[in-house]
Amino acid sequence: MFNRRDKIIKKDGKKPTDLEEEVAKSLASVELNNKALKAHLSIIFINSVHNVDYTQADGTAAQYLLVRIPHRSFGAFQKVGQLVQEHLEAQYERPVIIVANRTIISPSGKYLKMTNDNQQYLFMNHFTYIVFFDVYSQVPS
Secondary structure, eight states: OOOGGGGGGGGGOOOOOHHHHHHHHHHHHHHHHHHHTTHHHTTOSSSEEEEEEOOOOOSSSEEEEEEEEEGGGGHHHHHHHHHHHHHHHHSSOOOEEEEEEEEOOOOOOOOOOHHHHHHHHHHHHHHHHHHHHHHHHHHOO
């Protein structure tokens, strides 16, 4: 049985939408049907899926499917991406754009932003040190 958590990674415990669950099931079916590429397909996950409206060059309205995958899945996607994209385009009968999201999260507490007070304090200490050094370096001995 398919578990939606197998292919969907959401931040902060958000629940996946119905469209995201359908795309995740579609990816799982591609993975089950292609034994040779299962190693690469098992690494591909989904962050989010959206239907995006746009106007074509002739003025007609259309939609495309925007699929966001994590950056760590991008290497595997490069190897089997054409197969996945063709499968999703055939299933949803619209263009599919797949984008890799890259989020950089610093370790907690290691690179905290300094507040304005800390910046001013550091500036004043640095300024005082420079003035103090300049004054005493010019004193005749």
